[in-house]
Amino acid sequence: MTTQRPSFTDQEALDFHSHPTAGKISMVPTKPMGTQRDLSLAYSPGVAIPVLAIAENPDKAYDYTSKGNLVAVISNGTAILGLGNLGPMASKPVMEGKSVLFKRFADIDSFDVEVDTTDVEDFIRTVRNIGATWGGINLEDISSPACFIIESRLRDELDIPVFHDDQHGTAIIAAAGLINACHITGRQLKDTKVAISGAGAAGLSVAGLIRHLGVKAENILICDTAGVVYEGRTEKMDQFKSAFAVKTAKRTLTEAMDGADVFLGLSVKGAVTKEMVKSMAKNPIIFAMANPDPEITPEEIKSVRSDAIIATGRSDYPNQVNNVLGFPYIFRGALDVRARGINEEMKVACARALAELAREDVPDEVAAAYHGARPSFGREYIIPSPFDPRLISFVPPFVAQAAMDTGVARKPIADMDNYRRSLIRRADPSAAFLQGLQARARETQRRIVFAEGEEPAVVRAAYSFKNQGLGHPILIGREAQVERAMEQMGIPLGSLDIINARLSDKNPVYVDFLYERLQRRGYLKRDVQRLVNQDRNIFGSCMLKNGDADGMVTGVTRNYDAALKDAMLVLDPIAGQALIGMSMVINLGKTIFIADTSVHELPDGPTLANIALEAARAVRALGFTPRVAFLSYSTFGNPMGERGDRVREAVAILDQRTDIDFEYEGDINADVAMNPNHRMVYPFSRLSGPANVLVMPAIHSASIATNLLEAMSRATVIGPMLFGLEKPVQISSLGATVGDIVDLATIAAYDTDNV
Numbered sequence: 191m192t193t194q195r196p197s198f199t200d201q202e203a204l205d206f207h208s209h210p211t212a213g214k215i216s217m218v219p220t221k222p223m224g225t226q227r228d229l230s231l232a233y234s235p236g237v238a239i240p241v242l243a244i245a246e247n248p249d250k251a252y253d254y255t256s257k258g259n260l261v262a263v264i265s266n267g268t269a270i271l272g273l274g275n276l277g278p279m280a281s282k283p284v285m286e287g288k289s290v291l292f293k294r295f296a297d298i299d300s301f302d303v304e305v306d307t308t309d310v311e312d313f314i315r316t317v318r319n320i321g322a323t324w325g326g327i328n329l330e331d332i333s334s335p336a337c338f339i340i341e342s343r344l345r346d347e348l349d350i351p352v353f354h355d356d357q358h359g360t361a362i363i364a365a366a367g368l369i370n371a372c373h374i375t376g377r378q379l380k381d382t383k384v385a386i387s388g389a390g391a392a393g394l395s396v397a398g399l400i401r402h403l404g405v406k407a408e409n410i411l412i413c414d415t416a417g418v419v420y421e422g423r424t425e426k427m428d429q430f431k432s433a434f435a436v437k438t439a440k441r442t443l444t445e446a447m448d449g450a451d452v453f454l455g456l457s458v459k460g461a462v463t464k465e466m467v468k469s470m471a472k473n474p475i476i477f478a479m480a481n482p483d484p485e486i487t488p489e490e491i492k493s494v495r496s497d498a499i500i501a502t503g504r505s506d507y508p509n510q511v512n513n514v515l516g517f518p519y520i521f522r523g524a525l526d527v528r529a530r531g532i533n534e535e536m537k538v539a540c541a542r543a544l545a546e547l548a549r550e551d552v553p554d555e556v557a558a559a560y561h562g563a564r565p566s567f568g569r570e571y572i573i574p575s576p577f578d579p580r581l582i583s584f585v586p587p588f589v590a591q592a593a594m595d596t597g598v599a600r601k602p603i604a605d606m607d608n609y610r611r612s613l614i615r616r617a618d619p620s621a622a623f624l625q626g627l628q629a630r631a632r633e634t635q636r637r638i639v640f641a642e643g644e645e646p647a648v649v650r651a652a653y654s655f656k657n658q659g660l661g662h663p664i665l666i667g668r669e670a671q672v673e674r675a676m677e678q679m680g681i682p683l684g685s686l687d688i689i690n691a692r693l694s695d696k697n698p699v700y701v702d703f704l705y706e707r708l709q710r711r712g713y714l715k716r717d718v719q720r721l722v723n724q725d726r727n728i729f730g731s732c733m734l735k736n737g738d739a740d741g742m743v744t745g746v747t748r749n750y751d752a753a754l755k756d757a758m759l760v761l762d763p764i765a766g767q768a769l770i771g772m773s774m775v776i777n778l779g780k781t782i783f784i785a786d787t788s789v790h791e792l793p794d795g796p797t798l799a800n801i802a803l804e805a806a807r808a809v810r811a812l813g814f815t816p817r818v819a820f821l822s823y824s825t826f827g828n829p830m831g832e833r834g835d836r837v838r839e840a841v842a843i844l845d846q847r848t849d850i851d852f853e854y855e856g857d858i859n860a861d862v863a864m865n866p867n868h869r870m871v872y873p874f875s876r877l878s879g880p881a882n883v884l885v886m887p888a889i890h891s892a893s894i895a896t897n898l899l900e901a902m903s904r905a906t907v908i909g910p911m912l913f914g915l916e917k918p919v920q921i922s923s924l925g926a927t928v929g930d931i932v933d934l935a936t937i938a939a940y941d942t943d944n945v
C-alpha cells in the first residue's frame with residue numbers, strides 16, 4: 191500500500207518494524223534482579239506477602255503491583271484504521287504502536303491484547319475475565335455497531351476506565367480542533383453547520399461530543415455508505431445511527447456539504463471530491479481524518495479553496511487531528527485519581543485543555559519537530575503538536591479535576607500544583623533537580639545577565655525566565671535590534687530590561703576598573719574601551735564584578751573556551767578553589783556528576799585533588815551527598831602505571847588533610863566505583879555506596895564519557911556547569927535551545943558558591 195505523500199518507502203516501514211528486534215515494544219523491570227536476595231523478595235518466598243495482602247483487600251493491587259499505571263490496548267482487528275476488517279493478528283502493529291505512544295507521551299505502561307473473535311458476547315467475556323489486571327482498558331479499531339455494545343457493557347461490568355479510543359479519543363481531539371478553527375474563523379458553535387462522512391465509531395462519537403459542546407443537533411448531517419442519516423431512513427440503520435438521524439430533505443454527502451461550514455471525515459480515503467469542497471461556505475473547516483489516507487488530500491482542497499482551514503489524521507501535513515493527542519492524557523488523568531470510568535465531563539475538560547494549549551507560544555521541542563519553523567496559533571496550527579512537552583503536565587490535571595468534580599475519582603488529588611510538578615518529572619528526569627533550583631531562584635529573585643541579548647533564542651529565554659518568576663533578566667544588546675526580535679516573537683516591548691554596552695552610563699566605570707586590572711597584562715586603555723564596548727561577555731562580567739547584576743549566562747554564539755576566557759579577563763577563580771566544569775548525568779533514576787569536563791586539560795595530582803574538593807562542595811550545595819571516585823584505567827594500583835600515578839597522588843593529598851568531610855576513593859575503575867558487588871573484592875574500599883561524583887583523570891576522558899552516556903543510553907545531561915568563579919557565570923553549548931539557556935540561567939541564579 192502506498193500513501194499519498196510518502197516520506198518513507200514500504201520497505202523502510204517494514205525494516206523499521208523488524209530491526210533491530212521485531213516489533214516496537216519491550217518490558218523493563220523496575221526492581222533490580224541482581225542478587226539472591228532480590229530474587230527471594232521479587233519471587234518466592236517474598237512475593238507471598240503482597241499476595242496475602244491483596245487477597246485480603248484487592249485495592250492493595252494498586253500499591254503492590256503495576257496495575258495502577260498499566261493500560262491494555264485491546265482489539266479484534268475488525269476496523270483497523272481505515273483499512274477495514276483484517277483480523278486480530280494484522281492489528282498487532284497498530285496496537286503495539288498505541289501501547290508505545292502511551293509510554294512515550296504519558297509514561298503509562300501498556301501492552302496490546304489481540305482477541306480472536308468477532309462474536310460480541312465472546313469478546314466481552316474475554317476482556318471482562320482479564321479486566322482486573324489493568325488500571326484501564328483502551329479498546330481500539332473495533333467496528334461499529336459492535337464497538338458501542340462492547341464498550342457500554344464493559345463499562346458496566348468493570349470498575350476501571352474502559353474507553354474506546356476511536357470513539358472518544360477521536361471526539362476529544364476533533365472537538366479541540368473545531369473549537370479553535372471556529373475561533374479563528376469567527377464562528378459560534380451554536381450557528382455552525384456540520385457535515386460528517388462516516389457514521390461509525392469515530393463519526394457518531396464526534397457528533398455526540400460536538401453536540402454536547404453546543405452544535406445544534408439539526409445542524410449535524412451524518413453520512414455513511416447509504417448517504418445522509420435522516421429521520422425515517424430504514425436502509426443500513428441501527429439504534430446508534432438513529433440517535434443522530436435528523437429531519438432533512440438532503441440525501442447525499444454532496445448535498446450535505448453544500449453550504450456547510452465544517453466537514454469532518456471519519457470514513458475512507460477518497461470519499462470527498464473537489465466539487466463538494468467548492469460548494470462549502472466561506473472559510474470552510476475541513477478535517478479529513480481517515481487513516482492512513484484522508485477523504486481528500488490537502489493539495490486537492492487547496493487547488494479549489496484558498497480560504498479553508500485543513501486538518502488530517504496524518505503527521506506529514508500541518509494540523510494533525512489524531513487521537514494520539516487524546517488517549518495518553520485522558521488516561522494519565524484518570525489513572526492518577528484511580529477513576530472508576532471516563533465520563534463526558536472528563537472528555538470535555540480534555541478537549542478544552544488541548545484547545546487552550548494550542549493558543550500558547552510553542553517551546554523549542556515543537557519548533558524542532560517542525561524543522562525550526564516555529565509554528566504559532568493560526569490556520570496552520572489549530573491544535574498542539576504531539577511533541578509539545580507541556581501536554582503531559584497541562585492536560586491531565588484538567589481531566590483529574592473533572593473526575594473529582596463528578597465523583598468518579600477513588601483517590602482525589604489534594605495538591606494540584608504538586609501533581610502538575612510530578613507530571614513534569616514523569617516526562618523529564620532532570621525536572622526534579624531543576625524544580626529545586628527554580629524554587630530557590632523564585633525566592634532569591636537574582637538579576638541575571640543574558641549576554642547575547644540580540645539572539646532570538648536568548649530573548650525568548652530571558653522572557654521565559656521572567657515569566658516563570660525565576661528572577662530579573664537583563665539583556666545586553668542594541669535596543670532597536672532586541673526590540674525588533676521581541677516584536678517578531680510577540681513579546682511586549684518594555685517587558686525586558688535591555689542595556690546597550692556602548693551607551694550605558696556604567697561604561698566609563700567599567701573601563702577604568704578593567705584598565706587597572708589589565709594595564710600590566712599588555713592592554714592599552716583603548717583596547718579595554720573596545721572590549722567593554724564590543725564584547726558583551728566582558729561588559730556582562732563587569733556588571734557582575736561591580737555588583738550591578740548577580741549572575742550571567744552566555745555561550746550561544748561563541749565557543750565555550752572563548753566565552754570562559756572573556757569572563758576570566760574580568761573575574762577571578764575563588765581563592766583556594768579550583769575552577770571546574772561539571773556535568774550532571776541522570777539515567778534510570780540515578781544521578782552522577784562528572785568533573786572536570788571543561789577547564790583543566792591534563793590535571794596533575796594536586797589539581798585533581800582540588801577538582802574533587804570543588805566538585806564535592808558544589809554537589810553538596812546542589813543537595814546531594816558526595817561520594818567521590820578518582821577514576822582511572824587502574825584499580826588500587828592494578829595495573830601500576832604512569833597515568834594512574836597522578837590519580838594516586840591526588841588521593842594521597844586528600845589523605846594528608848584532616849578537614850575532608852566527604853567519602854572519596856581511588857585510583858579506581860568506573861565499574862568498581864559504580865557497582866557495589868565489585869567492591870566486595872576490595873573490602874578496604876572507603877566508599878559506603880556507589881560513587882556519584884566521578885573525577886576524571888583528564889578532560890578528554892570526562893568529555894568522551896559524558897557524551898557516550900548521552901548517546902548510548904536514555905541519559906539526560908545537564909551542563910557542563912561552571913563552578914569556582916568569584917561570580918556565577920554559566921556557559922551554554924553553541925546553539926543551545928531556549929530551555930537549555932533558561933536552565934543555565936536558573937543555575938546561575940542558584941549561585942552554589944553562596945549556598
Ligand SMILES: NC(=O)C1=CN([C@@H]2O[C@H](COP(=O)(O)OP(=O)(O)OC[C@H]3O[C@@H](n4cnc5c(N)ncnc54)[C@H](OP(=O)(O)O)[C@@H]3O)[C@@H](O)[C@H]2O)C=CC1
Pocket residue numbers: 269270271272273331332333334355356357360387388389390391392393413414415416426455456457458459461479480481482502503511512513514
Ligand atoms: N484521525 C483520527 O484520530 C482517527 C481517524 N479514524 C478514521 O476514521 C475512519 C473510521 O473509523 P471507525 O469509525 O473506527 O470505523 P467504523 O468501521 O466504525 O466506521 C466506518 C464508517 O465509515 C463509513 N463509510 C465507509 N465508506 C464510506 C464512504 N465511501 N462514504 C461514506 N461513509 C463511508 C461506514 O459506513 P457504513 O456504516 O454504511 O458501513 C461507517 O459508518 C477510519 O479511516 C479511521 O482511520 C478513526 C479514529 C481516529
Ligand SMILES: CC(=O)C(=O)O
Pocket residue numbers: 270271272331355356480481503512513514
Ligand atoms: C488513529 C486511529 O485510531 C485510527 O485511525 O483508527
Ligand SMILES: [Mg+2]
Pocket residue numbers: 271330331355356
Ligand atoms: Mg483506531
